[in-house]
Amino acid sequence: QVQLVESGGGSVQPGGSLRFSCAASGSTFRYYSVGWFRQAPGKEREGVAASNSDGSTDYAESVKGRFTISQDNGKNTVYLQMNILSPEDTAMYYCAADRICRYPLTLNRLDYNIWGQGTRVTVSS
Numbered sequence: 001q002v003q004l005v006e007s008g009g010g011s012v013q014p015g016g017s018l019r020f021s022c023a024a025s026g027s028t029f030r031y032y033s034v035g036w037f038r039q040a041p042g043k044e045r046e047g048v049a050a051s052n053s054d055g056s057t058d059y060a061e062s063v064k065g066r067f068t069i070s071q072d073n074g075k076n077t078v079y080l081q082m083n084i085l086s087p088e089d090t091a092m093y094y095c096a097a098d099r100i101c102r103y104p105l106t107l108n109r110l111d112y113n114i115w116g117q118g119t120r121v122t123v124s125s
């Protein structure tokens with residue numbers, strides 16, 4: 001059974017940056033699509049970015065040009081680099097894995113079966 005553990009959340013001022021890590025145990029990301037999702041208070045969980053081990057990626061329009069998803073297959077870890085953060089990015093962020101390597105990639109949370117515990121991001125001045 002794959003388990004995902006996120007790290008890297010915290011508080012940052014507007015315009016700042018954060019980087020998340022999502023480490024997998026029990027299997028390898030090589031065989032799964034991996035996504036980052038977020039959920040703000042009172043809102044539905046939304047997809048932010050997704051990737052496959054071949055380097056293919058997909059992003060929500062709201063984060064294109066600011067967020068970058070990447071994978072280190074040797075470390076079995078997925079990263080989310082977030083730049084130019086704004087208060088609208090404040091949310092709980094979750095790493096998730098699909099049980100297949102999906103083409104094309106999807107940001108639909110219903111396609112992802114394995115979830116991490118989440119890590120909180122607060123962007124405020």
